[in-house]
Amino acid sequence: MPAADTGTSKAQAMERNDIIDFKALEKELQAALTADEKYKRENAAKLRAVEQRVASYEEFRGIVLASHLKPLEQKDKIEKKTVPWNCHSTQRKTSQDETTEICQEKTRLQPETSAEFYRDWRRYLRSGPERYQALLQLGGAKLGQLFKTDVGFGLLGELLIVLADHVRPADRLVVLGILRSLAGTGRFALNLSLMSHAERESCRGLFQKLQAMGAPRPTKEGLGQEEQDLEELPGGLQEEERLLQELLGPYQVD
The missing domain is CATH 4.10.810 (Virus Scaffolding Protein; Chain A)
Structure with missing residues (x-):
């Protein structure tokens, strides 16, 4: 091959290498x-x-x-309408369906950590009665275990408001147990001091209700006070009263 042709081939190869893809x-x-x-x-x-x-x-x-998923926008949401095959059929739920839903709702609240409790408290329990029943279901021992380190900012006040709004005489001992367990949690005094005025008033009102529930009933005619106590006051009431008095100090109730 001539030298000129060889030089031309090399030049063309260099040009191809210099081209940017x-x-x-x-x-x-x-x-x-x-x-x-x-x-x-x-x-x-x-x-x-x-x-x-x-x-x-x-x-x-x-x-x-x-993390790559994006929330649906308003235009992306499709309203799903259910058309019954029988136009005369009722849309009301049967009592059995409602009972099943209530049972499913109750079984959801089985937290093993404080984070799970807070999540379920916000997600599943929307009304006051639902939250009150959930607290009774868990009981003081379980709540004390969940919040051993700390109840969490703002949650203590919410718990006290729920108890104050829905406490019943039949639940007096359970509520006292819950209050005792909460008082034993970490940084309880600090969380108590951070409560709002409304939460403090609910706390005071709760203890007033608990005290009223333990008040002696009017004596019956013909019975002395001791006989009245034996007949009407349930067993363990003295223990409840002792526990109530012990809790007045930690909760700063006059």
């Missing part, structure tokens, strides 16, 4: 941007999961894996 470069840049966006998104999801104090690694992992 913009399409490949754009593809590589897009991949790098996608990877960087994924890293930032998942890292933000991890931080949110830590702030929420998730109860398990599975829940933590689920939050990270779902």
